[in-house]
Amino acid sequence: MGSLISLFPDVTDPTGNITPLSLERISLQPGYYLISYKASCFFTSANYMQITPSYNGRSHLETGIYFATNANGSSACGSAFLILNAPSQTEFSLAYNGSSDAREGEINLTILKLRRTQ
Numbered sequence: 001m002g003s004l005i006s007l008f009p010d011v012t013d014p015t016g017n018i019t020p021l022s023l024e025r026i027s028l029q030p031g032y033y034l035i036s037y038k039a040s041c042f043f044t045s046a047n048y049m050q051i052t053p054s055y056n057g058r059s060h061l062e063t064g065i066y067f068a069t070n071a072n073g074s075s076a077c078g079s080a081f082l083i084l085n086a087p088s089q090t091e092f093s094l095a096y097n098g099s100s101d102a103r104e105g106e107i108n109l110t111i112l113k114l115r116r117t118q
Contacts, residue, residue, distance in 0.1 A: 002052065002097035005107055017113045026092045028055070032114040033084045037094065040077035041102035043069050049076040050097040051107075055090050076102070083114070 004024035013019065017029045039051045048068040052059050065078035084092070094107065 002050070002095035005051070005094045005096055007094070007107070007109055013113075015113070018111050021091060024093055026111070028084070028086045028090050028092055028111070030086050030088055032116040033086065034081070034110075034112045034114055035084055035092070036079070036081050036108075036110045037065075038077070038079040038108045039065055039094075039105070040075065041105035042073075042075050043098075043100070043102060045072050045100065046070050046074075047076070047099050047102075049078070049102060051078070051080075052095045052097065053080075053082070053092065054095065055084055055092045056086065057090070059095070 006023040007026065008023070009020055017031065019027045021027050039049065041049060046069055048066065050064060050066050052061055052064040054060065063080055063082040065080050067076040067078050069076055
């Protein structure tokens, strides 16, 4: 699965639908959520970056980010959007995989609960 990415909240959810469980995991109450995330980093040698979200008990490569570099001193970036259906409480996290550590990385994550019923 890779290394879980630490997520530092900027704005908290006063409704209790979206709550941090730790720096790496977020609890989502049942419902539909619009999730947007962007990742960028710098590599000092040829490398790849794979960011994989996990929710509803498994990893989801189909909504992940993949970026490969073939030069020294190259940046990597990507973004993804998804609508997550949480039929029951679920944990959301993002994991990093790469052939070496990234430098000067940044991740932006936005989670919005949608007013949608089954």
